[in-house]
Amino acid sequence: MTFLLLLLALIALLYLGVPMFAALFLLPLAVLYVVEGGVPALGEIVIGKLNGYLLVAIPLFLLMAHVMVRGRVVDDLYGAAFALLRRVRGGVGIATVAASTIFAAISGSSVATALTVGKIAIPQMLRYGMSRRGAFGVVAAGGTLGILIPPSAPMVLYAYVTETSVAALFLAGVVPGLMMAAMFAAWCFLTEGRAKAPPDDPPPARIGTALRRSLWSLSLPVFVLGGIYFGVFTATEAAGTGTLYAIVIAALVYRALTLKDFLEGVSEAARTAAMLLMIIAGAAVYGYMITKLRVPQELVGLVADWGLSQTEFLICMMLLLFLLGLVLESFSIILLTMPAILPVLAALDIDKVWYGVLLTLALEMALITPPVALNLVVIKAITGAPLMEVSRSVLPYMLMLALGTALLIAFPGIALWLPRQAGYGL
Template sequence: MTFFLLLGALIVLLWLGMPMFAALFLLPLGVLFWVEGAVPALGEMVIGKLDGYLLVAIPLFMLMAHIMVRGRVVDDLYNAAFALLRGVRGGVGIATVLACTVFAAISGSSVATALTIGKIAIPQMLRYGMSRQGAFGVVAGGGTLGILIPPSAPMVLYAYVTETSVAALFLAGLVPGLLMALMFAAYCFVTEGKAKVPADEPVPDSVQVALMRAGWSLSLPIFVLGGIYLGVFTATEAAGTGTIYALLIAALIYRTLTWRDMLQGVQEATRTSAMLLMIIAGAAIYGYMLTKLQVPQELTQLVADFGLSRTEFLIAMMVLLFLLGLVLESFSIILLTMPAILPLLGVLDIDKVWYGILLTLSLEMALISPPVALNLVVIKAITGAPLAEVNRSILPYMLMLAFGTAMLIAFPEIALWLPRVAGYGG
């Protein structure tokens, strides 16, 4: 019960308005001082946790996405998807799912995916007869693909915390991500049959022209992910070379990236990365506290006492992660839970790559679960719609994500097949 008491105390501090990094520093320091009468040497602990080459990939992937967005390179993604699917039943919704899927392979962020595609797609969907709830829901749901389809910033953090192969995690996310995209598209096809472009409306661009214009956007994920999977460079090197590649596209080919855009992108990536690094530093002390209080051993004994099977444990964890997602964001959930949960994965013979994808699916549900539902806040900001109306739009997508999680628990090979074929074990 110690883990849940500490977690509850942390949530109370956050509810009182304390920043996450401050709560992660102060709570464990207070507990350690109370239990042991002293506090550890913080400097060595924090520096040791932050001194990780893999962590450099996170701000670089963020900057790569900012360059593509601010250079307006990704605008052609939706236009190409729209041209390709405009005459299909529910085609405007399906085009949004397709655009979210491709942009997810560029951004690594669900919020960025929902914001970027939503600004372009929502007016188009409403114009061509899609219901308001349908339009809001498909952007919120499609946006969650940003952290499941690689590259994914939460996956990079999970790989760092658990010492798991980033390439294996990226490969493991591909099939579940595409399956979720297929489910979202099928839902649009069934429920939004009237949402398509009239046959007599003039075509702005042919499919061939639209696809050619989107070619540079499509080439970026192929360049980055192909380089990782072929062993040309590591995840961190891929993030660096991908950022340079994005800069060349936006500045030299499109010629739409200004110095001001570049500066703003760097500032935003730096701000987000600094926040994350402070949380990681606090999580190092939090994890030390859990170890000193023997919380992992306590949880292991609790699982043994209840006689939980692997499947029962995973279901319980998915419920816990969903509940945490109601009040915490994805990075914090990974850093708070993994120090205590990681030893249990070995005890129950749960593959770390498999669990990482299950964790990511739970984080996706958290991104569209009120009250802390960042994707929904983004949609409200784009449209000005009441948050209550936006909230009602996400129930079908939460159910589909829950179904996808259940499928992955029942059939681990959905995630593990591709990494094993590629020789990463898993």
């Protein structure tokens, strides 16, 4: 099958040490040179893909995440959650899930969520009697919520590639995101004993201060999503105004963001965005090759020949995405698969918003599945624990993500109900 052969060739290049953006250029150029003698209008292909207003939202959302991380906003988020839940069975784990959920809605980044929450939460969880395996697992899994609960950079990229409404995608991620957070919290409740009584309970005044300060960070996702939902601004404008709002919170309310921190955040966001744009440029050439080789038509014909239903096709795709997640990161998976898959979605009448949430769940699993498991690497870096120990800690959460995916395939309304209530004709 042509599509699988091309994917295997690309993965082989990556294992040889070729950077992703270079592999995405070299493979199509070599194939098209053999098939067609070259690539006419290469510049037009690349510029045409990069010349998109929506792409501006990605570096802005990345900068918003950096600002909130460097502003140490998560300190009060975790402090407030811990103050409320510390005496509940598994309360420190549930507090970590709560803090991860809220920070995910602020940062839109899984790695940032796992790193920032993990630095604060893991010592607290171990201190109050949670097992090492439980502490590592809940932080790694809680971090995955960063790309499902909006705003989400992968969702923005998916919306751009598939020409889907960003607002509809963001709304579609809310209920599944909360569902997964509830599963993670329930697991902590069932598997972890009652937390030890803290020997130094914070006084009520300190708890009240943490709760009041956390309201500022809680207002950020409400501001961003509310503005999009009510049509006040587009997704790109939401990213810009949200970043400005984050700067105000971190610099003026928390007084924790210095000019040096801000400039370092800008530099990191710019480097990440530049890397992503190079990959998008390469993916444009890769998509052109896919089209020229008539891979989408081949896939549509294959699905028709096999008589696959919606459910059967989605199960096959989830398995493929899981395998790709073993060797590729989120953005690459989106860019590599969607040019070939889009016509199949149309042929099977699969809603693009529904598939976008399913794809995001598959990407979440990739974040905690070795060898390319960024969240596990983050936990290892924070704690110094062996990677094998960290990997074992996420096994229950991988099963929960698989269960969540199965529920979403069986009941698409879990994702589509909220966008429909908002007036999107899905």
